[in-house]
Amino acid sequence: MAKTYNIAVIPGDGTGPEVIAEGMKVLEACAQKYGFRLETRNFDFGGDRYLETGEILPDGAVEGLRKYDAIYLGAIGHPDVKPGILEKGILLKLRFELDQYVNLRPVKLYPGVECPLKDKGPEHIDLVVVRENTEGLYAGAGGVLKKGTPDEVAVQESINTRKGVERCIRFAFEYCKKRNKRNKLTLCGKTNVLTFAFDLWERTFHEVAKEYPDIEVDYAHVDAITMWFVKNPEWFDVVVTDNMFGDIITDLGAMIQGGMGIAAGGNINPEGVSMFEPIGGSAPKYKGKNVINPLAAICAAGMMLEHLGEVKAGKAIEQAVMRVTEKDIKSLAAGRMGHSTTEVGDLVLKYLQQ
Numbered sequence: 001m002a003k004t005y006n007i008a009v010i011p012g013d014g015t016g017p018e019v020i021a022e023g024m025k026v027l028e029a030c031a032q033k034y035g036f037r038l039e040t041r042n043f044d045f046g047g048d049r050y051l052e053t054g055e056i057l058p059d060g061a062v063e064g065l066r067k068y069d070a071i072y073l074g075a076i077g078h079p080d081v082k083p084g085i086l087e088k089g090i091l092l093k094l095r096f097e098l099d100q101y102v103n104l105r106p107v108k109l110y111p112g113v114e115c116p117l118k119d120k121g122p123e124h125i126d127l128v129v130v131r132e133n134t135e136g137l138y139a140g141a142g143g144v145l146k147k148g149t150p151d152e153v154a155v156q157e158s159i160n161t162r163k164g165v166e167r168c169i170r171f172a173f174e175y176c177k178k179r180n181k182r183n184k185l186t187l188c189g190k191t192n193v194l195t196f197a198f199d200l201w202e203r204t205f206h207e208v209a210k211e212y213p214d215i216e217v218d219y220a221h222v223d224a225i226t227m228w229f230v231k232n233p234e235w236f237d238v239v240v241t242d243n244m245f246g247d248i249i250t251d252l253g254a255m256i257q258g259g260m261g262i263a264a265g266g267n268i269n270p271e272g273v274s275m276f277e278p279i280g281g282s283a284p285k286y287k288g289k290n291v292i293n294p295l296a297a298i299c300a301a302g303m304m305l306e307h308l309g310e311v312k313a314g315k316a317i318e319q320a321v322m323r324v325t326e327k328d329i330k331s332l333a334a335g336r337m338g339h340s341t342t343e344v345g346d347l348v349l350k351y352l353q354q
C-alpha cells in the first residue's frame, strides 16, 4: 500500500496562500509520480483570523499539529497587526513548542539566476546554514522597567544552554557528513566579544568535532562572515550559528542566491514534527495579484519531501526548479518573472512530469 503522509498546511497571510497553492500542485504531482499519498488539512492561522476573532492560536492548536508528519507554512505577518504579535504568537510559538531546534537554510545559486556578486556563479554558491532555532536572543528572556520614563531599562538576554547548543552542533556535523560535499563545517559566532555564550558554543563545537575526524572545522566571527559571504562564498559548505546571527546571515544568504523568491527553509525537530516555509515574508503589497514568485515555497515543499524520506521526489522538485530558473524566468523578483505565480507553478509541473 502506498505510504500516506499527513500534512498540516498553514497558508497564512499576504501572498502565503498563493505560493502554498503552487507548492500543493507540485506536491500532488509528486505523490502521483512517486507513488505516495498526501492527506492534507488546512489551518487558517494568521492575521485575518486574529483580526476577526482576537485569537492568535486557538487552544489545542499546538497539540493538534503534533499529530502530523510535517507542517507546510506560507507566511505570517499582516500590515494591520502590530509587528511581533503574529510572529511571536504563531511562527515562533510553533518553532518553540514543537521544539524545532534547527532552522535549516540552504543557500544555493541555481543556473540562470542573476547573482548580485560580481564573477560568482552556481559553482561558487552552495552552502547551508544550520541556525539554532529555539534559544539565544529569541528565548524572550529579559524585561522592561519604568517603561516610558527617562529611567527606562530594557534587558533582552541571550539564552544558550549546553543541551541546546550541543544538539544544534551535532545536527550540523551529521548534516555536513550526510551532505558529503566539501565536508567542512564553519562555526559562526562572536567569540571576541560575547565571551560567555560563544565560549560555550566554541568548546562544544570542538568537543563534538572530535567525533567527526573527516569534517574540516573552521570558525568565523559573524561580522566577518557577512564579508566572506559576499567576497568568497565558495569557502563555505555548512555553517552553524545561533538564532540571531542565523536570522541575519540567512537574509544575506538569500540575496546571494538571487533573492527571497527562491529562499526556502525547514524548522526541524528530528524527533518530532518539522515545519517547512519559504523564508521571505507575507509581501502584502503583492497579495492577490498573481505576481509573487512561488519557487521558494516550492523548494520548501521539496525539502519537506526529502525530510519525510521521499528523497527522489524532493530532488526531482529541485531539478525542475533549476530548469525553470535556467530556461524560463527572467527574474526572481515579484512582478518581473515574465510569468505569473500560477504559470511558474505550471512550469515546475511540466518539468517534473517529463
Ligand code: IPM
Binding pocket: 087, 088, 091, 092, 247, 279
Ligand atoms: C525568519 C523571520 C522570523 C525570525 C521573524 C518573522 C520572527 O525573520 O524566519 O527568519 O526572525 O526568525
Ligand code: MN
Binding pocket: 247, 248, 251
Ligand atoms: Mn529572518
